[in-house]
Every structure is written in C-alpha cells, then in structure tokens.
Amino acid sequence: MHTVYEKLKTCLDSVRAKTDFTPETALILGSGLGDYAEEIQIEQTIDYTSIEGFPTSTVAGHKGRFVLGYVQGVPVVVMQGRVHYYEGYPMSDVVLPTRLMGLMGAKKLILTNAAGGINTSFQPGCFMLLTDHITTGIPSPLIGPNLDELGPRFPDMSEVYSRRMREIIKGEAARLNLPLHEGVYVQLTGPAYETPAEIRMCRAWGGDAVGMSTACEAMAANHMGLEVCGISCITNLAAGMSQQPLDHKEVQETADRVAVQFKQLITAIIGSI
16 A cells, blocks of 8 residues: 555544544635634534644644534535645645545535735735646645545646536625635745745736645645635735735734635535535
C-alpha cells in the first residue's frame, strides 16, 4: 500500500473509531468563517490532534477540529481550520483532510477562503465565485505514485468547479440580494504576501484573486470525483493596487465584517445543492 494512502487509511480508521457519522457535504472554512461551525446543529466534534497522523494548522484564527452535524437537515462535515502548504507540510498532508472527508462519505465539497483582489473592479468585502483556478505556483497534490483507490492517473480538470453548483450559488446570492463576482483564483505558496510584480504576473495569467489555499484541495477532491464549488471573500486589494501595506490583521478584520452575509450564503447553498 502506498504510504500516502496508508496514512489516509490510518486517519480514517481513527475517525471511524470515534463516529459512524456519514456526511453528504463537506465544508472547509476560511479566515473569518471559523465560528460558522458552532452555529450548525452539532452532533459531534473531533479535534485534529485526536486523529492519528493528522496534520494540524498553526495559523491564528483557525481552530483545529472537524464538526459533524446538520445544516437545513443536510448531514455535513465542517473543517474548522485548514492546513496550508506554507506551514511546512508536504502537499499530500495539505490535501489529506479533503481526501479524508471524501472517504467519510462526502460527495460535495464547498471551499471558502480569504483572498486578495487582483481584478481592478473588486473591493475589500466583496465575494467571488470561483469559475477556475491556476496552480502553476504550487506543487500538484497528485505528484507521485497515483492513488488508484481514489482516482485516475490523469484526471480531467476542465470543470473543477461544478457548473451546476455555480448556477445554484448565483441564484441563492441573488435571492439574498448579495452581490457576487465570478473569477479565476490563483494559488501561490505564501506565507509572504505577493510582490507587485507577482500580482502583475497573476493578472497577465488571467487571475482575478490570489491566495494561499483552496485550489490544491479542489484538485484533490476533483481527482476523487467529488463535486466542488468555491467562494472567496476578497479581504484586501493585492500588492501594488493600493498604498496600504498588507497584513493578516486587515484580512481578518474584513472577513469578520462580512461574515454574517457569508454565513447566510453558505447555509443557503448547503440546503440547495
């Protein structure tokens, strides 16, 4: 058995020793959304530290646990705090939680994040529905021997972010009177914020927003056959687009300011997809 899959199975066995809960939808919470998990109908929580071999996040504002429960009657597993590549973990560990939620039974994945706006029409506090992504700046989570138990060697990535789910999300945003942009997300490694030259490069590539997570998780989920959608909260304008220095405090403050709207949208999405 491949060591990556063996580690994944160890984590799954550890979770199954604690619960037989089977989620339909998985949700990964980005900055500013962490307390959403505490507002659902909670059945059980599992700390990451109690799962054998599970990587744990070191980022301020990211709690480290799975929350199992229901949103509008839908069984969900919520990842309250994600793992990032810049924390020093191999990419296989970064996407391990995504794969684990798929093995727990989830068929759909909702990804959220805080991102920097590259598109000049974006303002801090707006939302962007991911239509596609660019991962040129990070290692693929699929590098290495293929995990045949999860998916094919050469998976199709022509529609990573489900068109069906995107149409539903746009409808729910309109119903909530919540403006929703659409665009391409660029994942870079971090942890430093990008330079103005790097942002110009991302814009030339066709990117609308940039961040340090999400796309690798979407790739791993797509490889497994999960239906995926993603939403970014644009918390700041990217480097070189304003005179404001970039810092994590600004990201957190903007995410917190629009969290109520974001939570309403997430709840509506889970009930509709």
